[in-house]
Amino acid sequence: MPDYRRLYIPGGSYFFTVVTEQRRPILCDAPMRAALRNAITSVRRKHPFRIEGMVLLPDHLHMIWTLPEGDSNYPLRVRLVKTHMTKGLRRVMAAPLLGVRAALRGRLQTPPRLPALEPGQARAGAART
Structure with a gap:
């Protein structure tokens, strides 16, 4: 497994990918x-x-989030989203969800070719809205 390093920059923007177990669609x-x-x-x-x-793709999800100033705890948010998602599925689906928790277990990946951005810094060529 690659040796990805997590950067914690308060107020920064984070790109990550969550992949379902065995890439289940x-x-x-x-x-x-x-x-x-x-x-x-x-x-x-x-x-x-x-x-x-x-x-959002059938077997993985790419996201870019920007956190508030002074906050760099994006892993907490990702964990909570996955936990809430699993619990929510248990409530809405009638059939037992065998293996859903395992299917949602994601691997957070930060591509090494994209350096972290400081708050307020824009990537060259990035579209602004």
Whole structure:
């Protein structure tokens, strides 16, 4: 496994990828999308962050989040989103969800070719909204 290093920059923007176990194509199913949306909403209430970009694919999810000034704890937010998602799925689906927790267990990956950005710094060629 690669030796990725996590950077903790207060108020920084973070790019990461969450991959389902064995790349099971489950993330685009309607209950999974609803659970993800509800989980993000719930976590943002207590631990705010701004979503700069997100790409949802059947077996993985790319996200760019910007945290508030003075806060660098993005792993907590990712863990809470995954936990809320699993619990939410258990509530909305009638059938037992064998292996859902394992399927949602993600690997956080920060590509080594993209250096961290300081707060307020824009990447060359990045579109601003």
